[in-house]
Amino acid sequence: MKNVNFGIDLGTTNSLIAKYENGEVTVFKNPIGFKETLPSVVAYRPDRILVGDKAREYISKDAINVFSSFKRKMGTDERYYVVNLDENVTPIELSTLVLNELKNFIQTQEKLEACVITIPASFDTMQSNATLKAGEAAGLQPVYLLQEPIAASLAYFNHKNTPTNASGYWMVYDFGGGTFDAALVKVSAEDMKIVDNEGNNFLGGVDFDFLIVEKIIVPIIIEKTGVDNFEEELRQKHGQYEKLYYHLLYLAEEAKKELSNNAITEIEFSTTINEQLHDFIIPISKTQLDELFLPKVNETIQFMKRLLSNNQLQASDIQQIVLVGGSTYLPIVRHQIVEQLGIPINTTIDPTTAIAVGAAYYAANKFYEPKVIVPHEADALINQVFNNETNVALDLDIQLSYNNSSKDAEELLMMTCTGNYSDYKYRITRSDGGFDTGLVPLKNKKSEFLTLLPNTANQFLLKIFNAEQQEVTSLAQELHIMQGKFSIDGQPLPNDICIEIDDTENHTTKLEVIFERNSLLPQKRTLYRELSKSIKKGSDETIIISILEGDRNARPSSNLTIGCIEIKGKQLDFDVIKGSDIEIQLTMSESRILRTEVFLVMTKQEFKNVFSVSEKIVSIARLKEQAGILESELRYNLSEFQYRDEKVWEIQIEQLLGEVKEAREQLSKLKEKDNSDSKYIIAEKLWRISQEADKIGGNDRITELIERYMEYKEYVQQLINGVHFDKDKIQDKLNRVIKNESTFLHSKNASVIENGIKQMDDVCLQALSNTIPYLIERMIEYQGMEDGEFSNVRTARSLLQNADKALQNEKYLEFRQNIFAISNLILRFNKQSLHTDFKGTGIG
Amino acid sequence: MSTFIQILNQLFEMQTKMQQNQQDDKLERNFNRLFKLCEEQGFTMHNPLGEKYAESRTDCDANIVGKLSNTMVVSQVIKPIIYQNNNGEKRIAQKGIVMIESK
Numbered sequence: 001m002k003n004v005n006f007g008i009d010l011g012t013t014n015s016l017i018a019k020y021e022n023g024e025v026t027v028f029k030n031p032i033g034f035k036e037t038l039p040s041v042v043a044y045r046p047d048r049i050l051v052g053d054k055a056r057e058y059i060s061k062d063a064i065n066v067f068s069s070f071k072r073k074m075g076t077d078e079r080y081y082v083v084n085l086d087e088n089v090t091p092i093e094l095s096t097l098v099l100n101e102l103k104n105f106i107q108t109q110e111k112l113e114a115c116v117i118t119i120p121a122s123f124d125t126m127q128s129n130a131t132l133k134a135g136e137a138a139g140l141q142p143v144y145l146l147q148e149p150i151a152a153s154l155a156y157f158n159h160k161n162t163p164t165n166a167s168g169y170w171m172v173y174d175f176g177g178g179t180f181d182a183a184l185v186k187v188s189a190e191d192m193k194i195v196d197n198e199g200n201n202f203l204g205g206v207d208f209d210f211l212i213v214e215k216i217i218v219p220i221i222i223e224k225t226g227v228d229n230f231e232e233e234l235r236q237k238h239g240q241y242e243k244l245y246y247h248l249l250y251l252a253e254e255a256k257k258e259l260s261n262n263a264i265t266e267i268e269f270s271t272t273i274n275e276q277l278h279d280f281i282i283p284i285s286k287t288q289l290d291e292l293f294l295p296k297v298n299e300t301i302q303f304m305k306r307l308l309s310n311n312q313l314q315a316s317d318i319q320q321i322v323l324v325g326g327s328t329y330l331p332i333v334r335h336q337i338v339e340q341l342g343i344p345i346n347t348t349i350d351p352t353t354a355i356a357v358g359a360a361y362y363a364a365n366k367f368y369e370p371k372v373i374v375p376h377e378a379d380a381l382i383n384q385v386f387n388n389e390t391n392v393a394l395d396l397d398i399q400l401s402y403n404n405s406s407k408d409a410e411e412l413l414m415m416t417c418t419g420n421y422s423d424y425k426y427r428i429t430r431s432d433g434g435f436d437t438g439l440v441p442l443k444n445k446k447s448e449f450l451t452l453l454p455n456t457a458n459q460f461l462l463k464i465f466n467a468e469q470q471e472v473t474s475l476a477q478e479l480h481i482m483q484g485k486f487s488i489d490g491q492p493l494p495n496d497i498c499i500e501i502d503d504t505e506n507h508t509t510k511l512e513v514i515f516e517r518n519s520l521l522p523q524k525r526t527l528y529r530e531l532s533k534s535i536k537k538g539s540d541e542t543i544i545i546s547i548l549e550g551d552r553n554a555r556p557s558s559n560l561t562i563g564c565i566e567i568k569g570k571q572l573d574f575d576v577i578k579g580s581d582i583e584i585q586l587t588m589s590e591s592r593i594l595r596t597e598v599f600l601v602m603t604k605q606e607f608k609n610v611f612s613v614s615e616k617i618v619s620i621a622r623l624k625e626q627a628g629i630l631e632s633e634l635r636y637n638l639s640e641f642q643y644r645d646e647k648v649w650e651i652q653i654e655q656l657l658g659e660v661k662e663a664r665e666q667l668s669k670l671k672e673k674d675n676s677d678s679k680y681i682i683a684e685k686l687w688r689i690s691q692e693a694d695k696i697g698g699n700d701r702i703t704e705l706i707e708r709y710m711e712y713k714e715y716v717q718q719l720i721n722g723v724h725f726d727k728d729k730i731q732d733k734l735n736r737v738i739k740n741e742s743t744f745l746h747s748k749n750a751s752v753i754e755n756g757i758k759q760m761d762d763v764c765l766q767a768l769s770n771t772i773p774y775l776i777e778r779m780i781e782y783q784g785m786e787d788g789e790f791s792n793v794r795t796a797r798s799l800l801q802n803a804d805k806a807l808q809n810e811k812y813l814e815f816r817q818n819i820f821a822i823s824n825l826i827l828r829f830n831k832q833s834l835h836t837d838f839k840g841t842g843i844g
Numbered sequence: 845m846s847t848f849i850q851i852l853n854q855l856f857e858m859q860t861k862m863q864q865n866q867q868d869d870k871l872e873r874n875f876n877r878l879f880k881l882c883e884e885q886g887f888t889m890h891n892p893l894g895e896k897y898a899e900s901r902t903d904c905d906a907n908i909v910g911k912l913s914n915t916m917v918v919s920q921v922i923k924p925i926i927y928q929n930n931n932g933e934k935r936i937a938q939k940g941i942v943m944i945e946s947k
Contacts, residue, residue, distance in 0.1 A: 032902045033902060033939050034935065034936065045899055048899075050899060053939075054899060054902060057905070057906050057907070057908060058912075061908045061911070062912060238911065242910065243907075243909040243919070243920060243943045246907035246943060247920070250907075250922055250941060409895075409896070410896075431934075431935075432927065432934045432936055433903070433935055433936040435900055435902060436900060436902045437900045438899070438900070448900075449898070449900075451900065451901060453934070496932075516932050528881070528884065739930065739931070
């Protein structure tokens with residue numbers, strides 16, 4: 001049995017999907033546009049179906065083919081005639097399309113099989129069954145239904161700040177974009193029950209926007225321009241001011257949002273009226289809006305009062321009113337509810353997502369039997385990395401024909417389908433979220449214009465859906481089209497071009513990408529950085545600008561140095577201090593000539609260099625340091641292999657270690673002004689060793705590293721739940737690593753994956769260091785340490801006493817600070833003592 | 845909303861006003877530097893004015909002015925398209941708000 005965990009708010013105006021996991025609920029975002037809400041709108045365009053924001057654009061211009069608010073017709077025999085299809089569709093079919101679209105919001109590996117869908121409190125059995133049918137038609141089995149006010153109450157009930165004895169009567173005030181619903185809920189320790197509900201299907205936030213335009217903006221326009229019939233003209237379909245009307249509605253909505261936080265704002269626009277350009281700056285105050293909105297808000301409050309009187313309840317019988325829907329952000333709404341009803345409001349939850357969040361909480365306690373046994377996440381990923389996925393045999397073949405490079409703003413894709421394609425549809429999306437064909441029926445021959453982002457590699461994903469709108473994953477294809485200017489010597493970059501900068505915390509260097517792989521030449525970029533060390537005028541200290549080609553995620557020594565500038569203290573007019581600005585402008589021509597212009601802001605000095613990729617420039621100082629870092633990394637690998645008892649790998653890495661040592665010896669004999677080829681030979685050797693070290697163990701090592709990362713990730717995710725301090729900060733850090741994981745996990749490069757594991761290691765250490773039991777263990781360990789293990793025994797012992805005292809007094813923050821301070825005094829933890837000679841590049 | 849998105853929206857508004865008054869040349873270098881600073885933080889802006897508009901275009905929320913046709917173009921930009929570059933992956937951080945009209 002598996003927990004359902006997924007909850008869907010299938011709303012009249014907007015729909016959302018959320019998931020419960022490890023005590024937290026996540027609301028998914030649309031991969032197209034990255035909004036949490038999906039407008040519940042379906043448009044049947046001449047050759048495709050659009051769902052959501054795109055469909056909504058056509059509501060007013062193609063009303064006979066665009067459908068919204070169909071939720072109100074669920075469970076009725078209402079049919080909508082679609083002119084473009086010349087057939088009828090039912091509200092269930094339209095809801096199914098919305099549910100299928102929400103499934104696309106889940107961008108993780110998991111498949112949505114079962115879920116909880118919310119329904120209005122007013123839904124009867126027929127309407128409820130119709131919602132069930134829509135869920136089943138979307139491939140969901142089982143579907144659990146939950147009433148919206150209960151879902152909202154659950155979201156608030158499960159919120160961490162809600163008192164545990166919150167039983168009694170609650171009211172739910174749901175004021176959305178187009179509808180208003182009020183419900184009376186009885187909450188007890190065992191369950192929640194809707195006692196009564198009221199509502200208006202044609203009262204919502206958009207009414208407020210119309211009011212702002214009509215009552216505030218239009219009178220000012222008329223006064224300034226003298227056009228008496230302006231309002232009539234403004235509202236006229238296809239009229240001369242149609243563009244201005246949409247613009248004003250947008251500005252009104254923005255002003256409304258602004259006045260939720262500020263006392264005054266301005267609506268500013270320029271427009272031509274009667275062939276004369278007018279500039280308008282219209283100040284609007286919160287007081288003005290409050291007066292304007294009050295009648296509408298009063299309407300909603302009347303519903304609430306009626307609920308109370310119909311159920312013979314007093315305001316004092318109600319514990320709290322929970323707020324749902326975007327319009328409840330308005331201060332006047334909140335203020336009037338409290339003033340007129342005298343009941344406290346609860347605003348601890350995001351009112352836009354409350355219903356979906358509550359549905360997910362409910363789903364966490366519902367179970368189902370999965371249809372397919374899902375392989376372990378790591379196994380699935382490894383299969384994906386090595387392309388071992390098995391394809392399902394289908395009587396359908398799709399051949400694509402397109403140019404993988406283009407100078408145009410769009411590229412034609414030709415599709416040829418053979419076999420049984422009649423019930424199938426396709427959908428093509430671009431990875432940045434800026435292109436989506438919607439669902440298009442497959443035909444024997446089909447063409448599609450793909451819009452391209454300029455000067456970049458455009459990545460498209462073609463997905464195929466069967467008659468039940470389920471994706472046929474084995475038929476998915478990726479398309480890559482390079483857009484940009486091509487010439488004989490100009491070409492996309494085969495590798496990342498990076499600059500080596502200091503990682504002062506870890507006493508090593510790291511890479512920062514300047515020009516991304518596949519960028520089209522020429523390229524130009526200016527970096528604004530700070531110096532990571534001070535350099536005295538006349539000294540031998542250097543700032544090293546080292547430009548490398550390779551993989552941005554790999555260690556610097558695995559990349560090829562293609563340009564290097566050393567700015568010595570002797571070249572400086574004045575001293576430069578740590579933290580002062582350095583501007584580095586890098587240009588790469590079509591024939592891959594790299595130009596650098598370095599400007600030291602403090603001395604106002606400029607250093608210009610031109611490198612040809614065929615001409616290598618190597619810094620001996622930098623080489624020495626890189627060899628040292630490489631040796632310590634290989635030693636780390638050796639200890640890992642020894643721990644895992646991988647004898648063959650051990651022998652191979654020992655051999656490479658021998659070669660690094662040899663290179664270091666040769667380097668130590670080289671003078672800075674050496675003019676021989678030795679430095680190039682050694683640089684080449686180190687680069688080869690670094691590459692070979694990554695190849696040791698082949699796919700077995702990559703598999704082992706991916707598994708290790710996935711296990712580690714699971715451990716850290718669980719660990720974070722028990723963190724006592726800075727939980728959000730640590731969670732953000734973890735999210736950043738996870739966001740980037742597909743890059744390093746798919747790299748097939750051991751050191752790149754190891755780098756990912758190290759990032760996870762950092763998060764793990766930070767999580768542990770903010771967990772009280774771990775800190776107590778550390779205190780016990782430090783108490784048992786010898787005096788010689790501290791850099792300052794007296795301070796360490798005093799801090800230990802303070803920590804113990806803080807713990808006894810339950811002053812946990814103080815306790816943590818003392819433990820942190822002691823760890824800085826432990827000699828073996830002092831990284832700097834291991835790399836005291838770290839000089840780095842000087843660029844922070 | 846990210847601070848950089850708000851900054852880019854303000855820069856776009858300022859640039860549009862300067863263009864209306866034909867004064868944008870004077871501040872071009874400053875605008876470039878400001879756009880560059882935002883780019884350094886991963887945010888880039890695109891003004892789709894005059895571009896072809898198709899229903900597959902999901903980088904903008906469009907208001908259709910006049911009648912629908914097969915040759916719609918962006919005739920006014922209220923808010924520009926803003927992309928966020930995250931670890932080499934370009935994603936839309938803000939859809940453009942535009943008016944589209946038949947060409």
